[in-house]
Amino acid sequence: MDISVSKMLVSDCGAIKASQTSNVQEFVELCGTQKIWKPSAGETVELDISTLSQELVVKLFQEVTYIKMCITLRQSQIRYLRMPNLVEMYSCQPGRPAFLIEGNPNLETIEVATTFKWDISEEAFHIVYNPGLRQYPPVEQCKYCVFEPNTKCGATTTSLSYPAFDQVMQNCPGKRSIVYHETVVVTQEQFNQLCYNAVYLQICFDITDTDYQSINCPRLRLVKPCAPERCALKSRRYSDKELARLCAGSEIITPQKGYYLTVSSSYVTEEEMNNLFAKAVFVEICITVHESEFTRLRFPHLREIRSCLPGRPAIEIIGNLKLKELFIMNTIRFPKNELIFEISENPHLSITVINQLKVICPGCKITANLDCELQSPTYTNQQLVTACAGKRIIRPSEGHMLVFNSPTISEAEMNALCSKAIYMEVCIDITNSRYVALRCPHLKELLPCQPGRPAIRIVENLYLETLVIPWNFIYPTGEMILEISENPRLSLVIINQLKKLCPGCKITANLGR
The missing domain is CATH 3.80.20 (24 nucleotide stem-loop, u2 snrnp hairpin iv. U2 a'; Chain A)
Structure with missing residues (x-):
């Protein structure tokens, strides 16, 4: 998939x-x-x-x-x-x-x-x-x-291939593609019968201590081993970097008995992670991508996955604000009743991806973090405010807008809403209020609820003294993401910092009035 x-x-x-x-x-x-x-x-x-x-x-x-x-x-x-x-x-x-x-x-x-x-x-x-x-x-x-x-001579899957080698010898000499998933011992004549016309050959021949005099494969274009290539790991622990280097391009990645494998975005680059799994078809490992700068994560050939330890997700992808692409085949297999995925707080990952993963593993913890996890399609403003308090991702479901206004939300509730948020797709309007402070200390990305509308509007608040927003958060190019004016107690230092952050925004200290 x-x-x-x-x-x-x-x-x-x-x-x-x-x-x-x-x-x-x-x-x-x-x-x-x-x-x-x-x-x-x-x-x-x-x-x-x-x-x-x-x-x-x-x-x-x-x-x-x-x-x-x-x-x-x-x-x-x-x-x-x-x-x-x-x-x-x-x-x-x-x-x-x-x-x-x-x-x-x-x-x-x-x-x-x-x-x-x-x-x-x-x-x-x-x-x-x-x-x-x-x-x-x-x-x-x-x-x-x-x-x-x-014939089944060139069938690429075990389920379609001939199960017995005598069937291969009966049907496949002279064929252009021959696949058999086990090691065989053959005479020189049998070998040349199979190889002479073959263009693609996926089979393992054991030619040891024989009286062979010549082999003849004039048309051969590609040779593959009879079984997938296994990463040659020894009975010891490996660092993430070692594992990524040794097993990149391997089809089977599993540990030796008594050991387990893990790899984390904290220790390998995006390129190393993707190279590690570029050809993998079966893995037994725990993959963690947390709070990373990764933009894509792909498992293009993965057919089966098992966790490194009981009770632990095999793939854990949490809090990646730049992740836009995740590729996992929808036919992937994993042990029954295991919660193989944990995926949340990746706001740029498409809803299509999230929904497909939920189909693959219905019991897994997989969420797009929409509407602060409110399950009902209809909810009151108070329910939304309560649900969003302390959430890291605050974003609407399709067709909804998240709007928070000071007349209906207390200062404590508004600050609880912002307290842990790293990504918000909202419109916050604090107008003519008695608010003293608004703190969004962890904010990394801010989008408006609607194009052309400020995500945060703070106007005519006589008592507002404190506004805490990181000075390096990301917002859409060209959007006037902030509107801040007529807040006489807000310091000029804060006003000037906000102007640098968003030069095109409507931000003023209203001096000289």
Whole structure:
């Protein structure tokens, strides 16, 4: 799943971010009418369409002429895959097919444009075990494509592969892709039978103390081990930096018996964290991202996760004001009844991501911190004020505005509201009040409840002496986030600091009046 989709402009289908394919149905809506699908610079984009209905598959591919990404259609129920305008298709990575189509029992038709450029679309298709396929393009014109609709020789998952090696030897000699997930001992003749025509080979051969004289694999493009690559950890403790360095790019990351693994944003950089899990398919670890500067966190291939210790979340992501992208596949597996995620106080993480994670783990502590956790869609102003007191994130749900006015909220309540807040999306209006002080000592980011409206308005307060706001908080460019005037007891030092913070805001000490 990846998991993080934001609204894209039409042109963005020519500059797709990896996170924007996490929700495949939203991707259909975003790019289903576009001709060009290309990644943003430096992005590796993957899309799994296996769960789409026939109707949505038709809608998705009806217009596209150019694709550069890795698409998977595995064990679906669709009958036809029509891409009538597609003329160019490129993989997201060398050695991987642009379109993996395997184990679809009802699939009868695959169609591309008659002008499809087979000469330059060298890794366009990997078509394996689709026994109902009757109509298909001339895949034999493709240099590195695999077309084996009636065998399981190149199936990429254990569930679809041949379970016994004698079945491999019976069906796979001469095939372009051969996968077997165990180590085998073969004669020289058997080895060359399997290897001579193979373009892709994922199998482990034990060739030790043999009478082999020659091996012949003239077409081989990619070789992978029969089992995922495990990080070679020893029986000792590892620092976060050591772990990130040693296990970056590993497919399996697990500790030795008697030890456990942890990694934290406090000790590794965003790049190190993402590199650590870039290829991971199975991990047993506790990942903590707290109060960080991280903007993205991705687990693009992770199929199974286990916590480092009983009762502890495997992934804990809390209080990250800059985090905008989180990608976790919606098919991820974890032990039953374990609360594998704890995710909160990440205000720029999309609601789509949060809701998808809640579906994956309904019992986990996962929240977007909307309306200060009030569960009812309707609530009184007093209930809202009480609920928001002491909260770190104060932001509205869709369609709501959070407005707090001094005539209906006491000074104590307003200060309780601000006391621990690090992010607020509000409109606070303190006008003609008897307030003496307003303190928001931890504020890091402030947004107004409505564009063009000040987030904090403090006007005509004869008794106000103290205003505590950090002088480096973030606010939207161009917004007049503050309006402060006619507060005669507020010191000139405070006024001048606020003017420096927001030069375009309406802030005055009203001197000379």
